[in-house]
Amino acid sequence: MEELQKAARVAFASEYSFLLKSQNFHWNVEGPDFLQYHDLFGKIYEEVQDSIDDFAENIRKLGAYTPASFQKFSMLAVVDDENNILDKTAMVAELLEDSLKMVKVLKLTFQRSDEFQEYGFSDFIAGRMDAHRKHQWMLRSSLKNG
């Protein structure tokens, strides 16, 4: 169970970092097609934000404490902060890379969850994987001919 709790905490910290990164890009993107990218990043962060409370509570349901500080997030997350202001294409490419990292960490968490027969949690994690696949589709499509 400890391996599952650890994987879940890493996945949650990564998801929170992914949320912050999408907000960072939503707030700071610039260019003549500002609104298009502002909305793309906005759509992504809103989807993640809607899931974050359930994610945190699911970790409590597994009997673990939910990481809930910037220090813990940076210790655990596989998604790194972006401290520079990037151009819009670099933002899209970076968020796509981060989303691929998310699917990797979610997949590992799903496997652990199934090992411990925590099927309710597996179901939640499968939903997060699917949501990231959708983000990837939108990000990848925005990069085409860009």
Ligand SMILES: [Fe+2]
């Ligand atoms: Fe906004």
